[in-house]
Amino acid sequence: MLKISETALRQINEIVERHKGRKGPVKLMLHDIQHELGYIPFEAMERIAEAANVSVSEVYGVVTFYTQFTTEPKGKHVVNVCMGTACYVNNAQVLLDKVLELTKSPVNGTSKDGLFSVDATRCLGACGLAPVAIIDDKVYGTALQTGLAEARIREIIAEERKD
Numbered sequence: 001m002l003k004i005s006e007t008a009l010r011q012i013n014e015i016v017e018r019h020k021g022r023k024g025p026v027k028l029m030l031h032d033i034q035h036e037l038g039y040i041p042f043e044a045m046e047r048i049a050e051a052a053n054v055s056v057s058e059v060y061g062v063v064t065f066y067t068q069f070t071t072e073p074k075g076k077h078v079v080n081v082c083m084g085t086a087c088y089v090n091n092a093q094v095l096l097d098k099v100l101e102l103t104k105s106p107v108n109g110t111s112k113d114g115l116f117s118v119d120a121t122r123c124l125g126a127c128g129l130a131p132v133a134i135i136d137d138k139v140y141g142t143a144l145q146t147g148l149a150e151a152r153i154r155e156i157i158a159e160e161r162k163d
Ligand code: FES
Pocket: 082, 083, 084, 085, 086, 087, 088, 122, 123, 124, 125, 126, 127, 128, 130, 131, 132
């Protein structure tokens, strides 16, 4: 397990205090911690459980249910490639393979240099645009045909990696 910094602990405590006593505090706390730290460390789940008077396993259940929460730090850029049915039959696998090759990231993991995280996800709700990729919250529909997703990844690499 990752050891988190004093600064991260302080941020967690501030967020927990801010939402303590509000309605539905667990999701509010998780949302802010994910936003601030980029992931939900175990220490945060313990703190939230204590403050919201629920068990750690309940908090963990929420974290694993919603795809917006992650228990490991994400790369600087996050690529989601949809592998739902509509995307799958429209060659999402080819797109995913290309993304993995370009980013040098394992599927559902993070590249060694921390630049990219790539996730193969369930339906992203934009089936009419299949195959769909989301790069840093921007949707790239018909990503394979137009090559837009690939172009954006190449652009990020050119900006950030000096190979
Ligand atoms: S199957 Fe890919 S967006 Fe629905």
